[in-house]
Amino acid sequence: MPELPEVEVVRRYLDEHLPGSEIESVDVKLPRLLKNASPEAFGAALKGRVFAAVRRKGKYLVLGLDGPKSLLVHLRMTGRLVWKADPGARLPPYTRIVFQLSKGVLAYGDVRTLGELWLIPSQGLSGVPGFDALGPDALDPKLTAEGFARALRAGRSSVKAFLLNQRNLAGVGNIYADEALFLAGIRPERPCAAVSAQEAERLFKTVRQVFETSIESGGTTFRDFLDGSGREGGNAANLYVYGREGKPCRVCGTAIELTHIAGRGTRFCPKCQS
Numbered sequence: 433m434p435e436l437p438e439v440e441v442v443r444r445y446l447d448e449h450l451p452g453s454e455i456e457s458v459d460v461k462l463p464r465l466l467k468n469a470s471p472e473a474f475g476a477a478l479k480g481r482v483f484a485a486v487r488r489k490g491k492y493l494v495l496g497l498d499g500p501k502s503l504l505v506h507l508r509m510t511g512r513l514v515w516k517a518d519p520g521a522r523l524p525p526y527t528r529i530v531f532q533l534s535k536g537v538l539a540y541g542d543v544r545t546l547g548e549l550w551l552i553p554s555q556g557l558s559g560v561p562g563f564d565a566l567g568p569d570a571l572d573p574k575l576t577a578e579g580f581a582r583a584l585r586a587g588r589s590s591v592k593a594f595l596l597n598q599r600n601l602a603g604v605g606n607i608y609a610d611e612a613l614f615l616a617g618i619r620p621e622r623p624c625a626a627v628s629a630q631e632a633e634r635l636f637k638t639v640r641q642v643f644e645t646s647i648e649s650g651g652t653t654f655r656d657f658l659d660g661s662g663r664e665g666g667n668a669a670n671l672y673v674y675g676r677e678g679k680p681c682r683v684c685g686t687a688i689e690l691t692h693i694a695g696r697g698t699r700f701c702p703k704c705q706s
C-alpha cells in the first residue's frame with residue numbers, strides 16, 4: 433500500500449504537470465470509486481475546471497481546482513494516478529477513471545479497486561472523517577521531536593500501533609513503521625510508556641530518515657506501486673526488515689523475525705532492537 437513517500441512521489445510529479453490544465457472530460461468506468469458523487473455529478477463539478485496546486489496530507493492527495501470543489505484521493509492498496517503528456521498515450525492497465533485535459537491525460541488506475549475519490553470543498557473542512565481527523569503530517573515542519581516524544585510516551589498502545597494510528601502522525605504505514613523502529617533500535621511491541629524520551633526523539637528522526645530516503649529513491653514498489661509517470665520506485669533495495677523475514681539482518685547477520693502486532697505482519701531484528 434502506498435505510504436507517505438509513495439504518495440509524495442506522485443504528488444511532486446502531478447504538481448509539476450497538472451496546474452493550469454483544464455479538465456475537458458471525465459470518463460468514470462467504475463462509479464463505486466466515487467464516495468460522495470454520482471458519475472454525472474462528478475463530471476459536472478469537474479468539467480471546465482482548471483487544476484491548481486497538488487497537496488498531500490498523510491496518505492491523501494488533494495488535487496486543487498479553481499472552483500468551489502477540489503478532488504480528494506486516497507490510493508489505498510493499489511491506486512495509481514498517472515499523467516501522460518500525449519492525450520492518446522496508452523494508459524496503464526486497470527484504468528478506472530480518465531480525465532482528458534487541455535494538456536495531456538490523467539488516469540486513475542486501480543487493480544483491487546479499494547481506492548477512494550471525493551469531491552470536497554476547496555476551502556475549510558472536507559467533511560471526510562478520515563481526512564479531517566488526521567494528526568499532523570509526519571513531514572510537517574511545525575512538528576518537533578520533543579512534541580512527538582511527549583505524545584508517544586503518553587500513548588497506551590504498543591509503539592508500532594501508535595505509529596500506524598493516523599490520528600497521531602499522518603503518513604506512516606506498515607513498511608516504514610517497521611523500518612523506522614529498526615533504525616531506532618526499538619522493538620515494535622514495546623508499550624509507548626516504556627519508551628524513553630531519548631528513544632522517542634530518535635524514532636522521530638528515523639521516521640523522517642526512512643521517508644526521505646524513500647522519496648529520493650522514487651518510493652517502494654513490491655508489486656503495484658507506480659509513480660505519477662507510470663514508473664516503479666527503487667526503494668525496495670534500501671529496506672532493512674520489511675519483506676526480509678528469515679534473511680540475515682543487514683547490520684548484525686541475525687535472522688529477521690516476523691510477528692503480528694496491531695493486526696499487521698511486523699518484522700524486526702531480535703538483536704538490534706530491544
Ligand SMILES: [Zn+2]
Nearest residue numbers: 681684701704
Ligand atoms: Zn540486527
